[in-house]
Amino acid sequence: YRDSTRVLPIASVDGGLRFERNTSIFGNAFVQTLEPRAMFTYIPYRDQSETPVFDTALADFNYLQLFSENRYVGHDRIGDAQQLSLGITSRLFDADSQKERLRVTLGERFYFNSQRVTLGEAPRDRNSSDLLISAQGRVTDALYVEANAQYNANLGQTERYSLGLRYTPEKARALSINYRAIR
Secondary structure: OOOOOOOOOOEEEEEEOOEEEEEEEOOEEEEEEEEEEEEEEEEOOOOOOOOOOOOOEEOOOOHHHHOOOOOEEOOOOOOOEEEEEEEEEEEEEEOOOOOEEEEEEEEEEEEOOOOOOOOOOOOOOOOEOOEEEEEEEEOOOOEEEEEEEEEEOOOOEEEEEEEEEEEEEEOOEEEEEEEEEEO
């Protein structure tokens, strides 16, 4: 590996909005938000086959990674991209305490070119990613529940999901139960 340097411009535009309204559910006052977000990323293709791989891996696909420029963790590979990530989140806040009681999120990424840079994975064969769905809620101040799913609409199946429950009756005391499944 005589020369493994590369110059690779990365351009991205990321933006979102937050809308709020007062609402009442079962006689309780809440503030509801609607938070759309969009990110366009452009990274041109560069042949990186001569660059050694030390500590780079394909990142798990989740809501944080949905709005990340590079699909890899580490600096040995920079993925080519021309893509648009879209997400929307809605939250319910208790109007009095301002504590978040419920959060629901949907997200998906759309691709405008074929994937050429890989790191052991097969190049993607679709124009869109799996759909990410997430719901989290605080049932009481001590009880928190969470559910996440990654749904492949092309195959009509859930690729991975997780369910979680956390009970925190007081500071420094917690009980967590989580279940994760990956196809």
